[in-house]
Amino acid sequence: MTRGKKPNWMIEIAKERMDILFNRAEKEYKEHPERAHRYVELARKISKKYNTKIPQVWGRRYCKNCYKFLVPGHNCTVRLINNEINIFCSECGYIMKIPYIREKKLKRRAKIDSYTFKKRDYE
Known part of the structure; x- marks a missing residue:
């Protein structure tokens, strides 16, 4: 794949995936906090790969230093x-x-x- 800006449809899918991961992290935190932290890591990886910001709703739900939910x-x-x-x-x-x-x-x-x-x- 070429370098540079990704198509809008890819960016939209990436945002949906990040939203799904954060929703799952919120549900899973009480029983499996380590799994919730892993979901945040995956969402950050998607954000980096597609060069998009994490949705503002979820931006304050993880630590900017240790990346925990x-x-x-x-x-x-x-x-x-x-x-x-x-x-x-x-x-x-x-x-x-x-x-x-x-x-x-x-x-x-x-x-x-x-x-x-x-x-x-x-x-």
């Missing part, structure tokens, strides 16, 4: 600290920091919009 309350801890979501992996001790400024901005804008609507009602 994360389940809050079992092998990771989630905290909100200083406008960040801190996900602490209990397997390797890595802390993933994800800003949530966008959500705060949207909330602030919604508040401002509701204020302007109320102001216009009085006029």
Whole structure:
């Protein structure tokens, strides 16, 4: 196969496979955590091979350092600290920091919009 960008149909199939693997990892984690970790490894391999990103829904469900499947309350801890979501992996001790400024901005804008609507009602 030639090098470079893969056809769109291949990329779509790869995304479906990754989604299936993460769904299975979620189901299997309680009884077989090592199997769930293996599913994450396979999904990452597919992602690398087809040069695509892991779907955003599943992007925060595995550790970026040790590549283990994360389940809050079992092998990771989630905290909100200083406008960040801190996900602490209990397997390797890595802390993933994800800003949530966008959500705060949207909330602030919604508040401002509701204020302007109320102001216009009085006029």
